[in-house]
Amino acid sequence: MSKLDLQIENNFAAIAPASERMRAHLESLGAPAAAVFLADLVIEELVTNTIKYGYDDTNAHCVHVSVDFSDGTLTVEVRDDGHEFNPLSRESPDVTLPAEQRDIGGLGIHLVCQMSDDVRYERRDGWNVVIATKRFPEDQ
């Protein structure tokens, strides 16, 4: 199976073990280091944002992540049942400002979008769904 499904509880301590499982899975499939790095980044940025800002209650929630690497293409899907939020609707940060004037809000999703070939958002049956894909040619 090239696809791994993970359920990450909405607390920060749950991210690292899930990321570790993802890395082991992708490495076992022979995915390139850059693909593992990108999957790591997608999970870290999106799940962190969801835990921080996604929920209007203090209940336990699970963020569902699926990671797939097949035919040289990485696909990471992140689903959460938080309030409706399209992270792609946020304005990109101004990365040309001098470091002294930086406000890094929105930088995480900016990194994910720039490093992926394609990032899509949809609201599906009460879930926010973000899907990031990138193709890694074999000669890389």
Next chain:
Amino acid sequence: MTPPMKIDERHEGGALVLKIEGRLDHDGARVFEECTSRAIAAGEKFLVADFGGVDFLASMGIRALIKPYQTLAQSGGRLVVANLGDSVREVFKIAGIDQAVPIFDSVEAAIASQA
């Protein structure tokens, strides 16, 4: 389990070299922030962050880097980075940090830049 990020500190050529091992993620960023805050409070003026052992960098790690960079820049100090891996370098580039924070190929070159 991946061990948490750790930072070895050593003084070399007028710099405090911070050799980072591990992931500059949400948790790692906090460790880095505490380390640099402590160093700056102790009077360090020139920090060299050695990224040779950093295998992952997220936006929280960038933020943890910019804070001490800003603090030092305001007081006549410097923070520079050295030894970036390919993916980490790409994150620097996309975040535009490569245009702000000086990047060196080695710790030696970073230290020499202060002379």
